Amino acid sequence: MDYFAQQLINGIVLGSIYGLIAIGYTMVYGIVGMINFAHGDIFMIGGFIALITFLILVSIGLTAVPVILLIVLLVSMAITALYGWTVERIAYRPLRHSFRLAPMLSAIGMSFVLINYSQITQGARVKPVPPIITGGYSLFNSDGFVVRLSNVQIVVVIATIVLLAIFTWLVSRTRLGRDMRACEQDQTMAALLGVDVDRTISMTFLIGAALAAVAGMMYLLYYGLVDFFMGFVAGIKAFTAAVLGGIGSLPGAMLGGLLIGLIETMWSAYFSVEYKDVAAFSILIVVLIFLPTGLLGRPEVEKV
Amino acid sequence: MTTPTPELTQASRASGVAFIFKKALISAFVALVLFSLMIGIRTEAGPTGELIYWTRFDDLATMVAIVFGGSIVVELLRQWWGPIATVAIVPPSVQTAFGVARRAIPPLLLICTVLVPVIFYDQRYVIDTGIQVLTYVMLGWGLNVVVGLAGLLDLGYVAFYAVGAYSYALLSTNFGLTFWICLPLAGILAALWGVLLGFPVLRLRGDYLAIVTLAFGEIIRLVIINWQSLTGGPNGVSGIPRPSFFGIPLTPGDDGLAAKLGIEFSPTQRIVFLFYLILALALLTNWVTIRLRRLPIGRAWEALREDEVACRALGINTTTTKLTAFATGAMFGGFAGAFFATRQGFISPESFTFQESALVLAIVVLGGMGSQLGVALAALTLIGGFELFRGFDQYRMLVFGMAMVLLMIWRPRGLIGHRAPTVFLKHSQAISSELAREGRG
Numbered sequence: 068m069d070y071f072a073q074q075l076i077n078g079i080v081l082g083s084i085y086g087l088i089a090i091g092y093t094m095v096y097g098i099v100g101m102i103n104f105a106h107g108d109i110f111m112i113g114g115f116i117a118l119i120t121f122l123i124l125v126s127i128g129l130t131a132v133p134v135i136l137l138i139v140l141l142v143s144m145a146i147t148a149l150y151g152w153t154v155e156r157i158a159y160r161p162l163r164h165s166f167r168l169a170p171m172l173s174a175i176g177m178s179f180v181l182i183n184y185s186q187i188t189q190g191a192r193v194k195p196v197p198p199i200i201t202g203g204y205s206l207f208n209s210d211g212f213v214v215r216l217s218n219v220q221i222v223v224v225i226a227t228i229v230l231l232a233i234f235t236w237l238v239s240r241t242r243l244g245r246d247m248r249a250c251e252q253d254q255t256m257a258a259l260l261g262v263d264v265d266r267t268i269s270m271t272f273l274i275g276a277a278l279a280a281v282a283g284m285m286y287l288l289y290y291g292l293v294d295f296f297m298g299f300v301a302g303i304k305a306f307t308a309a310v311l312g313g314i315g316s317l318p319g320a321m322l323g324g325l326l327i328g329l330i331e332t333m334w335s336a337y338f339s340v341e342y343k344d345v346a347a348f349s350i351l352i353v354v355l356i357f358l359p360t361g362l363l364g365r366p367e368v369e370k371v
Numbered sequence: 372m373t374t375p376t377p378e379l380t381q382a383s384r385a386s387g388v389a390f391i392f393k394k395a396l397i398s399a400f401v402a403l404v405l406f407s408l409m410i411g412i413r414t415e416a417g418p419t420g421e422l423i424y425w426t427r428f429d430d431l432a433t434m435v436a437i438v439f440g441g442s443i444v445v446e447l448l449r450q451w452w453g454p455i456a457t458v459a460i461v462p463p464s465v466q467t468a469f470g471v472a473r474r475a476i477p478p479l480l481l482i483c484t485v486l487v488p489v490i491f492y493d494q495r496y497v498i499d500t501g502i503q504v505l506t507y508v509m510l511g512w513g514l515n516v517v518v519g520l521a522g523l524l525d526l527g528y529v530a531f532y533a534v535g536a537y538s539y540a541l542l543s544t545n546f547g548l549t550f551w552i553c554l555p556l557a558g559i560l561a562a563l564w565g566v567l568l569g570f571p572v573l574r575l576r577g578d579y580l581a582i583v584t585l586a587f588g589e590i591i592r593l594v595i596i597n598w599q600s601l602t603g604g605p606n607g608v609s610g611i612p613r614p615s616f617f618g619i620p621l622t623p624g625d626d627g628l629a630a631k632l633g634i635e636f637s638p639t640q641r642i643v644f645l646f647y648l649i650l651a652l653a654l655l656t657n658w659v660t661i662r663l664r665r666l667p668i669g670r671a672w673e674a675l676r677e678d679e680v681a682c683r684a685l686g687i688n689t690t691t692t693k694l695t696a697f698a699t700g701a702m703f704g705g706f707a708g709a710f711f712a713t714r715q716g717f718i719s720p721e722s723f724t725f726q727e728s729a730l731v732l733a734i735v736v737l738g739g740m741g742s743q744l745g746v747a748l749a750a751l752t753l754i755g756g757f758e759l760f761r762g763f764d765q766y767r768m769l770v771f772g773m774a775m776v777l778l779m780i781w782r783p784r785g786l787i788g789h790r791a792p793t794v795f796l797k798h799s800q801a802i803s804s805e806l807a808r809e810g811r812g
Contacts, residue, residue, distance in 0.1 A: 116409070146408065165779070169783045176778075177772060352586055
């Protein structure tokens with residue numbers, strides 16, 4: 068039971084990270100109707116930016132942890148958002164009216180570019196950082212097994228909840244959110260009614276990348292390392308989360324993220340660590356076969 | 372359209388310069404922000420394990436300057452090229468010229484390929500590269516059945532390549548079966564896996580299908596890595612037997628082929644044999660594909676690619692159509708895998724990563740999705756290009772990725788071939804890629 072409780076905590080933390088990435092996939096799919104294959108690598112770039120900012124801040128003698136975290140968060144969100152915007156501008160916008168598979172192939176190309184770019188600029192080796200947020204609480208203790216809730220885990224979950232609240236407000240209450248929802252339903256009609264479709268799509272990519280940057284930073288805090296290839300597997304898992312929750316649905320992405328995080332953690336805890344990725348990928352296949360609209364998604368009507 | 376007056380052109384040019392300059396400045400600024408941390412700062416784990424960093428502002432400045440200059444050049448090129456109207460329908464004279472060239476190129480290319488081992492007999496490197504290119508030609512032709520003909524985007528093709536390679540490796544090392552028995556077995560096993568994958572994904576289309584096939588490819592690779600008792604895990608399988616000339620080994624011994632033919636043995640003979648083997652396998656793939664295209668099943672594949680809903684309305688069984696496409700493509704992948712295993716003598720999961728799938732897919736896309744000649748030329752270009760720039764290995768995937776993006780922007784229907792339905796109503800008409808992109812092709 069205690070072991071289960073511990074895994075539950077770990078799963079929720081991991082799920083929060085996946086959920087943040089999954090929102091980027093689901094938003095883009097909802098509006099543009101394409102799988103942003105490079106999104107996982109945007110997450111990786113976010114991790115790197117957070118790492119470098121953190122290093123600089125520490126080396127100039129800043130010691131207040133909350134200040135460091137806030138600056139790292141803002142810098143990595145800002146720069147990574149610009150990466151998301153640039154990727155859309157270069158690789159997706161010219162293809163908006165191209166044939167069906169073109170954006171997907173272009174996204175694969177962009178993914179390779181980003182992976183190789185960070186490999187060349189920052190080296191292929193894993194970059195470890197010392198734990199930034201230390202300490203934690205022992206929740207309860209029985210039979211010598213201590214269930215721990217570390218401060219990092221609290222920070223990750225709280226940051227996720229706060230960001231989700233801001234994001235939900237953004238989508239449901241602001242002008243931008245309304246434009247986004249309008250573009251999702253009908254781009255042509257939205258354009259006729261005075262919505263700047265190009266700008267709205269750009270903003271979608273900006274926001275998605277910013278959330279991925281937060282996920283990257285959380286990953287860095289939680290695992291204490293980044294490497295250039297981490298975006299690939301994390302990206303597929305987050306995409307699985309988006310599909311599981313119902314692609315196009317924002318609460319669904321978060322729910323899917325949590326579920327994938329929990330399933331992965333439980334699988335590692337009770338079955339085998341080696342096959343945890345296999346489990347996640349199998350879920351993707353199974354969900355798409357038996358539940359193609361996901362848990363909270365709307366059925367897609369096939370049009371001629 | 373009337374031609375603009377000179378004054379107007381002058382004015383627009385003046386504003387054009389300002390516009391170009393402004394655009395370049397914005398690009399440079401964006402580049403500065405993007406690269407500031409990633410290029411300006413270099414991090415590395417120091418000797419004591421903790422992270423250290425140093426600055427590279429000179430590199431940063433160079434990159435920003437390149438982006439600034441590049442932006443101006445691109446914008447100038449765009450203005451220079453921009454207004455020229457593209458020729459939508461290829462004129463008949465050009466069509467016939469193309470037709471002649473199209474008929475003449477394949478035999479010429481084939482003759483050149485056959486002669487490669489004869490001309491370059493002493494240069495093992497050339498023959499090795501040739502084998503490499505031909506392997507990818509074969510993989511490209513195999514994937515072409517799935518992607519080019521049936522229009523199903525398969526991002527996990529390397530899984531079937533892996534199944535073929537491991538089938539041969541394990542059957543031969545564990546049970547002592549020879550290459551010529553294992554080759555069909557590898558193909559059949561891969562085809563079975565193709566059907567196995569095909570069944571669940573039948574209902575999916577487009578992007579979803581792509582992601583599921585990608586997941587499938589990764590699952591196969593992860594299982595190979597983790598099922599250590601069977602596959603040897605990350606260490607791979609070594610000591611895979613070399614192929615024999617239909618039972619006669621290519622060894623220096625008395626029972627070797629060289630001794631039987633009464634010629635002196637040389638290790639190159641095996642390489643040359645491998646070259647002709649893969650050439651034969653690739654040609655088999657090509658021949659089968661071309662024949663299949665003329666059968667009802669091939670027609671059904673192409674119809675499926677053009678419009679699945681219409682296909683169903685016309686009474687084509689999309690289930691069997693998709694499954695046969697997957698199985699056929701997978702079978703050729705399996706053949707290629709068995710060849711890869713016997714050529715290398717050693718295989719490990721590292722050879723079957725997603726990058727490999729993407730490379731084969733890029734060959735098919737570059738070749739124009741559905742054109743056999745295009746795929747062959749694309750494989751030659753890509754693999755040959757990789758060999759030429761071997762020294763810049765580090766930048767390989769960067770250039771490859773950029774090329775893929777640019778290709779999709781400029782020539783989404785492929786550089787070389789074109790996608791022509793083999794059945795047409797009254798007369799065949801070559802349509803330029805501009806129209807094909809708009810969905811009229």
